[in-house]
Amino acid sequence: MTADDSYGRLDDDDYPAYTMGRAAEMLGTTQGFLRAIGEARLITPLRSEGGHRRYSRYQLRIAARARELVDQGTPIEAACRIIILEDQLEEAQRINAEYRRATKTAHPPAVA
Numbered sequence: 001m002t003a004d005d006s007y008g009r010l011d012d013d014d015y016p017a018y019t020m021g022r023a024a025e026m027l028g029t030t031q032g033f034l035r036a037i038g039e040a041r042l043i044t045p046l047r048s049e050g051g052h053r054r055y056s057r058y059q060l061r062i063a064a065r066a067r068e069l070v071d072q073g074t075p076i077e078a079a080c081r082i083i084i085l086e087d088q089l090e091e092a093q094r095i096n097a098e099y100r101r102a103t104k105t106a107h108p109p110a111v112a
Contacts, residue, residue: 016046016054023055029067033076037066040080 024031034053037043043062045053055063062083069079 012056013058014056016056016059018055018057018060020045020053020055023060023063026060027064027067029063033067033070034063036076037063037080040077042066042080042083 018026020031020034024034027033034045034055038045038053043055043059045055045059048054065083066076066079069082070076074082
C-alpha cells in the first residue's frame with residue numbers, strides 16, 4: 001500500500017487508524033475500558049502485525065456510546081447489550097422502510 005492509499009483510507013470509517021492508547025485518550029477513558037467492551041464483544045479491534053489493537057472511527061463511536069451509558073451508572077455488560085439491541089432495532093427499521101418502499105413501487109395505489 002502506498003502513502004497515497006493510506007491517506008485515502010483515513011476517510012474510511014472502518015479503517016483501523018487508532019492505537020489503543022490514542023483511542024482511550026480520545027474517548028477520555030482507560031485502556032481497560034476498551035479491553036472490557038472488547039471482551040463483551042461489543043467491538044472487535046483489528047490487530048497490527050505486532051498484535052496491538054487498532055480501532056476505527058466507527059468503533060470509537062460505539063465505544064463512546066458505551067462510555068456514556070456506563071457514566072450514567074449502567075453496568076458495562078448491560079451497556080454493551082443495550083447498544084447491540086439499539087443497533088439491531090435500527091437495522092430492522094431500515095429493512096422495514098426498504099420493504100415499504102418496494103411494496104409501494106410494486107403495488108401502486110389504484111386511482112379512482
